Amino acid sequence: MKITKPFLVLLVLLSACVSFAQSGKKLDKIIKRDYQIIECTVLKMSDKTVEYSLPGETVQISLDVSQIAKIDFASGRSQTFDTSPNATNSVQSTSSPNIVSAEKQHNTIAVLPIPYVNADSQQGSEDMAKFAQNDLYNKLLDKSSNIFPLTVQDLRTTNSLLHKAGIDHNNVDETPIEDLEKILGVDNIVAAKVSYTIGTGTTATTYDSGNTKVSNNNKKVTTSDISTTTANNQTYYYYTVYFDMYRNTDKIYSQTRKPLLALKDGWMDSISYLLKRSPIYVKK
Incomplete structure (x- = not known):
């Protein structure tokens, strides 16, 4: 069959349209308990596993629901998974019998190191993790009357006990809360994580200036315009x-x-x- 040139052009356009439609397809988002976000297409769900495929791939990947905190579907619907210790889909306790327990201080809350992670490179910043932890600690101290009867564990005590146990911003997410409460000797813990990406944009500003000359007969006008454009990166x-x-x-x-x-x-x-809307915070 002879393929005419117009027909060939039509095929190329159709192919491009299909490719664009596929690339613009909205994806589901699986948010894991370790805060990792997987953009994918969810294919099948059961009480024990979720099966999904990555963009551009047909291979089905199976993920245990015990590792999942939430799924945001492309349709706009969300499903949250129960992560409490007694839930059927929760991770089994991995508490170590060798944990050294500190003396228990009741009605005490500890602020964990806050991982500060670049979502693109998965690299964390130790300095920013400490800064974020200190920021949240100071916010709790400033609002001590709003969180009564809780008292905040001194940050030096928290970090010293964690350091002795070999825990820092790199592995705090991997340590069971049960172990952390024993190590710190507290009955309340606040844990946070900051994930970020960086984007850039350019804005252009144009300045106009001009000189006008009028001829002797007041009829002919000559204008000399000067335009300057400045680009600013944001x-x-x-x-x-x-x-x-x-x-x-x-x-x-x-x-x-x-x-x-x-x-x-x-x-x-x-x-x-988020702190002001937490259950420990009472408006005065």
């Missing part, structure tokens, strides 16, 4: 803040928030917002 920070609270190993509060403005310190406002 950096944008897109944050996702994860915020969890535990009491006697039970998760009593779990929220995720993205700041409204893509500012460098935008995550700090989200921490304040």
